[in-house]
Amino acid sequence: MSVAVLFATTFATTAKAECDPSFVDGDNTIRLIPPPSFSSDQLNETFQVRIRNAGDEPCLLRLGVGRRIADGSQQFPTYSLTGPDGNVPLSSLSGAPDTGSFGTEFVAPPGEQVVIAYEIRMDVGWGSEAGIFTEDLVFQLFDDRPGHPPIIRDARLMLEIPKMALIRFAGVSGIDGPALIEMGAISPHSVTQSPPFALRILSTSGYRMELVSDNGGALRRVNGPDLIPYELSLRGQRLELDGTSDGIEVNRHTSSLGDVHPVTVIIQPNPEYHAGDYSDRVFITVTAM
Known part of the structure:
Protein backbone atom coordinates (compact mmCIF):
# COMPACT_ATOMS: atom_id res chain seq x y z
CA MET A 1 0.00 0.00 0.00
CA SER A 2 1.25 3.34 -0.86
CA VAL A 3 0.83 6.27 1.49
CA ALA A 4 1.20 9.83 0.34
CA VAL A 5 2.43 12.27 2.96
CA LEU A 6 2.12 16.02 2.48
CA PHE A 7 4.56 18.21 4.41
CA ALA A 8 3.59 21.86 4.96
CA THR A 9 5.64 24.58 6.61
CA THR A 10 5.40 28.33 7.17
CA PHE A 11 8.32 30.73 6.92
CA ALA A 12 8.12 33.80 9.13
CA THR A 13 9.40 36.92 7.42
CA THR A 14 10.15 40.34 8.84
CA ALA A 15 8.94 43.37 6.94
CA LYS A 16 11.86 45.20 5.48
CA ALA A 17 12.17 48.81 6.66
CA GLU A 18 13.05 51.34 4.01
CA CYS A 19 14.86 54.63 4.60
CA ASP A 20 13.76 55.93 8.02
CA PRO A 21 15.47 59.27 8.80
CA SER A 22 15.10 61.38 11.94
CA PHE A 23 16.94 63.99 13.97
CA VAL A 24 18.93 62.67 16.92
CA ASP A 25 17.66 64.15 20.18
CA GLY A 26 19.95 66.66 21.90
CA ASP A 27 20.19 70.15 23.33
CA ASN A 28 18.31 72.52 21.06
CA THR A 29 20.00 75.62 22.48
CA ILE A 30 23.21 76.86 20.88
CA ARG A 31 24.97 79.10 23.40
CA LEU A 32 27.21 81.82 22.01
CA ILE A 33 29.87 82.95 24.50
CA PRO A 34 31.95 86.09 23.80
CA PRO A 35 35.70 85.97 24.58
CA PRO A 36 36.57 87.10 28.13
CA SER A 37 36.89 90.91 28.39
CA PHE A 38 36.52 91.01 24.60
CA SER A 39 40.12 89.90 24.12
CA SER A 40 39.02 89.20 20.56
CA ASP A 41 36.25 90.94 18.64
CA GLN A 42 35.45 87.72 16.76
CA LEU A 43 33.11 85.09 18.18
CA ASN A 44 33.29 81.69 16.48
CA GLU A 45 31.04 78.87 17.64
CA THR A 46 30.62 75.46 16.03
CA PHE A 47 27.71 73.10 16.49
CA GLN A 48 26.49 69.84 14.95
CA VAL A 49 23.21 68.47 13.68
CA ARG A 50 22.94 64.67 13.87
CA ILE A 51 20.75 62.64 11.53
CA ARG A 52 19.87 58.98 12.15
CA ASN A 53 18.73 56.43 9.56
CA ALA A 54 16.89 53.65 11.40
CA GLY A 55 15.92 51.92 8.16
CA ASP A 56 17.54 49.14 6.15
CA GLU A 57 18.09 51.18 3.00
CA PRO A 58 20.28 54.25 2.40
CA CYS A 59 18.58 57.65 2.53
CA LEU A 60 19.22 60.41 0.04
CA LEU A 61 18.50 63.51 2.10
CA ARG A 62 18.87 67.27 2.06
CA LEU A 63 19.24 69.43 5.17
CA GLY A 64 18.15 73.06 4.95
CA VAL A 65 18.10 75.83 7.54
CA GLY A 66 16.10 79.03 7.84
CA ARG A 67 15.28 81.37 10.68
CA ARG A 68 12.07 82.43 12.33
CA ILE A 69 12.28 86.21 12.32
CA ALA A 70 9.12 86.63 14.38
CA ASP A 71 10.33 84.25 17.09
CA GLY A 72 13.76 85.76 17.59
CA SER A 73 15.04 89.01 19.01
CA GLN A 74 14.91 91.87 16.54
CA GLN A 75 18.13 93.16 18.09
CA PHE A 76 20.07 89.96 17.54
CA PRO A 77 23.53 90.91 16.23
CA THR A 78 24.43 90.24 12.63
CA TYR A 79 26.19 86.93 12.07
CA SER A 80 27.16 84.51 9.32
CA LEU A 81 26.40 80.80 9.22
CA THR A 82 28.72 78.41 7.41
CA GLY A 83 27.84 74.81 6.55
CA PRO A 84 29.41 71.98 4.53
CA ASP A 85 28.62 73.80 1.28
CA GLY A 86 29.96 77.15 2.45
CA ASN A 87 28.07 80.24 3.51
CA VAL A 88 24.36 79.76 4.27
CA PRO A 89 22.48 82.83 2.95
CA LEU A 90 20.22 83.34 5.95
CA SER A 91 19.42 86.88 4.88
CA SER A 92 17.33 85.45 2.04
CA LEU A 93 15.41 83.04 4.27
CA SER A 94 12.74 85.00 6.12
CA GLY A 95 11.23 81.83 7.57
CA ALA A 96 11.25 78.07 7.29
CA PRO A 97 11.50 77.13 3.58
CA ASP A 98 8.95 74.65 2.21
CA THR A 99 11.05 73.08 -0.52
CA GLY A 100 14.00 70.74 -0.65
CA SER A 101 15.72 72.60 -3.46
CA PHE A 102 18.28 74.12 -1.10
CA GLY A 103 20.60 73.03 1.67
CA THR A 104 23.16 70.27 2.03
CA GLU A 105 22.62 66.98 0.20
CA PHE A 106 23.99 63.79 1.75
CA VAL A 107 23.45 60.03 2.02
CA ALA A 108 22.62 58.45 5.37
CA PRO A 109 23.71 54.78 5.41
CA PRO A 110 21.29 52.29 6.99
CA GLY A 111 21.53 52.00 10.76
CA GLU A 112 24.03 54.84 11.07
CA GLN A 113 24.24 58.50 12.01
CA VAL A 114 25.47 61.40 9.90
CA VAL A 115 26.92 64.54 11.50
CA ILE A 116 26.48 67.88 9.73
CA ALA A 117 28.70 70.65 11.15
CA TYR A 118 27.97 74.37 11.13
CA GLU A 119 29.89 77.41 12.32
CA ILE A 120 28.57 80.78 13.46
CA ARG A 121 30.79 83.85 13.12
CA MET A 122 29.89 87.12 14.76
CA ASP A 123 31.59 90.42 15.59
CA VAL A 124 31.08 90.99 19.32
CA GLY A 125 33.22 93.51 21.18
CA TRP A 126 33.24 96.92 22.80
CA GLY A 127 30.31 98.80 21.38
CA SER A 128 27.99 95.84 21.98
CA GLU A 129 25.19 96.26 24.49
CA ALA A 130 24.79 93.93 27.46
CA GLY A 131 21.80 91.61 27.45
CA ILE A 132 20.48 88.21 26.43
CA PHE A 133 19.63 87.91 22.75
CA THR A 134 17.91 84.99 21.05
CA GLU A 135 17.06 83.92 17.54
CA ASP A 136 15.35 80.71 16.39
CA LEU A 137 16.68 78.59 13.55
CA VAL A 138 14.59 76.00 11.71
CA PHE A 139 16.27 72.87 10.37
CA GLN A 140 14.33 70.87 7.79
CA LEU A 141 15.24 67.38 6.66
CA PHE A 142 13.95 66.63 3.16
CA ASP A 143 13.50 63.13 1.76
CA ASP A 144 13.68 62.71 -2.03
CA ARG A 145 10.90 60.09 -1.98
CA PRO A 146 7.43 61.35 -2.91
CA GLY A 147 4.85 61.58 -0.18
CA HIS A 148 7.33 62.20 2.63
CA PRO A 149 6.95 65.67 4.23
CA PRO A 150 10.05 67.36 5.65
CA ILE A 151 11.04 66.62 9.23
CA ILE A 152 11.42 69.84 11.22
CA ARG A 153 13.58 70.65 14.21
CA ASP A 154 13.98 74.02 15.89
CA ALA A 155 17.18 75.31 17.48
CA ARG A 156 17.66 78.49 19.46
CA LEU A 157 20.70 80.74 19.30
CA MET A 158 21.35 82.37 22.67
CA LEU A 159 23.92 85.14 23.04
CA GLU A 160 24.63 86.61 26.48
CA ILE A 161 26.74 89.76 26.64
CA PRO A 162 27.65 90.52 30.27
CA LYS A 163 27.75 93.93 31.90
CA MET A 164 31.38 94.97 32.11
Missing part, protein backbone atom coordinates in the same frame (compact mmCIF):
# COMPACT_ATOMS: atom_id res chain seq x y z
CA ALA A 165 33.53 98.08 31.88
CA LEU A 166 37.16 98.96 31.18
CA ILE A 167 39.23 102.05 32.05
CA ARG A 168 41.91 103.44 29.79
CA PHE A 169 43.93 106.65 30.06
CA ALA A 170 45.00 109.24 27.53
CA GLY A 171 47.77 111.79 28.07
CA VAL A 172 49.39 110.13 31.09
CA SER A 173 52.73 108.48 31.78
CA GLY A 174 53.39 105.23 33.58
CA ILE A 175 53.30 101.89 31.78
CA ASP A 176 53.62 99.04 34.25
CA GLY A 177 52.34 100.86 37.33
CA PRO A 178 49.63 103.44 38.07
CA ALA A 179 48.99 106.22 35.58
CA LEU A 180 51.15 109.22 36.50
CA ILE A 181 50.20 112.89 36.14
CA GLU A 182 53.12 115.30 36.43
CA MET A 183 52.00 118.71 37.74
CA GLY A 184 55.44 120.25 37.45
CA ALA A 185 56.52 123.17 39.63
CA ILE A 186 53.69 124.79 41.60
CA SER A 187 53.52 128.56 41.16
CA PRO A 188 53.07 130.60 44.37
CA HIS A 189 51.42 133.46 42.43
CA SER A 190 49.21 131.90 39.71
CA VAL A 191 46.98 128.88 39.24
CA THR A 192 48.79 125.64 38.42
CA GLN A 193 46.90 123.36 36.04
CA SER A 194 47.64 119.81 35.01
CA PRO A 195 48.53 118.99 31.42
CA PRO A 196 45.56 117.70 29.37
CA PHE A 197 44.59 114.10 30.11
CA ALA A 198 41.41 112.05 30.03
CA LEU A 199 39.70 108.83 31.00
CA ARG A 200 38.47 106.61 28.20
CA ILE A 201 35.67 104.33 29.38
CA LEU A 202 34.47 101.26 27.51
CA SER A 203 31.28 99.68 28.81
CA THR A 204 28.56 97.33 27.58
CA SER A 205 25.96 99.10 29.74
CA GLY A 206 25.39 102.34 31.58
CA TYR A 207 28.09 102.99 34.15
CA ARG A 208 29.08 104.98 37.22
CA MET A 209 32.46 106.66 37.77
CA GLU A 210 33.69 107.26 41.32
CA LEU A 211 37.00 108.84 42.37
CA VAL A 212 38.53 108.76 45.86
CA SER A 213 42.05 109.81 46.89
CA ASP A 214 44.35 108.78 49.73
CA ASN A 215 44.47 112.34 51.09
CA GLY A 216 40.90 113.42 50.29
CA GLY A 217 41.93 115.73 47.45
CA ALA A 218 45.29 117.03 48.65
CA LEU A 219 48.93 116.51 47.76
CA ARG A 220 51.03 115.38 50.72
CA ARG A 221 54.69 116.29 51.00
CA VAL A 222 56.95 113.25 50.80
CA ASN A 223 58.28 112.43 54.28
CA GLY A 224 56.33 115.33 55.75
CA PRO A 225 52.88 116.37 57.01
CA ASP A 226 52.31 119.34 54.70
CA LEU A 227 49.26 119.24 52.42
CA ILE A 228 48.43 121.19 49.27
CA PRO A 229 44.74 120.95 48.35
CA TYR A 230 43.74 120.66 44.71
CA GLU A 231 40.54 120.61 42.68
CA LEU A 232 39.77 117.74 40.30
CA SER A 233 37.10 118.14 37.64
CA LEU A 234 35.73 115.39 35.43
CA ARG A 235 33.91 116.57 32.30
CA GLY A 236 33.88 120.05 33.88
CA GLN A 237 32.21 118.81 37.05
CA ARG A 238 34.20 119.18 40.26
CA LEU A 239 34.36 116.03 42.36
CA GLU A 240 35.01 115.66 46.06
CA LEU A 241 37.71 113.05 46.53
CA ASP A 242 36.96 112.27 50.19
CA GLY A 243 34.30 109.67 49.38
CA THR A 244 31.31 111.99 49.78
CA SER A 245 30.80 112.55 46.04
CA ASP A 246 27.99 110.68 44.28
CA GLY A 247 30.20 110.19 41.27
CA ILE A 248 29.03 110.57 37.69
CA GLU A 249 26.59 108.26 35.92
CA VAL A 250 26.20 107.63 32.21
CA ASN A 251 22.96 105.84 31.36
CA ARG A 252 23.95 104.07 28.15
CA HIS A 253 26.59 101.73 26.79
CA THR A 254 29.57 103.14 24.92
CA SER A 255 30.54 102.92 21.29
CA SER A 256 33.48 100.78 20.21
CA LEU A 257 35.73 103.84 20.69
CA GLY A 258 34.51 104.44 24.23
CA ASP A 259 33.58 107.65 26.02
CA VAL A 260 36.33 110.20 26.55
CA HIS A 261 36.07 112.21 29.79
CA PRO A 262 38.54 115.12 30.11
CA VAL A 263 40.11 115.50 33.56
CA THR A 264 41.53 118.74 34.99
CA VAL A 265 43.52 119.23 38.18
CA ILE A 266 43.94 122.78 39.51
CA ILE A 267 46.05 124.06 42.41
CA GLN A 268 45.35 127.53 43.70
CA PRO A 269 48.45 129.71 44.40
CA ASN A 270 49.72 130.12 47.94
CA PRO A 271 53.17 131.59 48.72
CA GLU A 272 53.24 129.78 52.06
CA TYR A 273 53.55 126.32 50.56
CA HIS A 274 56.78 124.63 51.64
CA ALA A 275 59.24 123.42 49.07
CA GLY A 276 59.37 119.68 48.44
CA ASP A 277 57.90 116.82 46.45
CA TYR A 278 54.18 116.23 46.85
CA SER A 279 51.90 113.45 45.66
CA ASP A 280 48.47 111.90 46.06
CA ARG A 281 46.97 108.65 44.80
CA VAL A 282 43.50 108.65 43.26
CA PHE A 283 41.47 105.46 42.95
CA ILE A 284 39.09 105.41 40.00
CA THR A 285 36.22 102.93 40.03
CA VAL A 286 33.96 102.37 37.05
CA THR A 287 30.96 100.14 37.68
CA ALA A 288 28.79 98.78 34.89
CA MET A 289 25.14 99.20 35.86
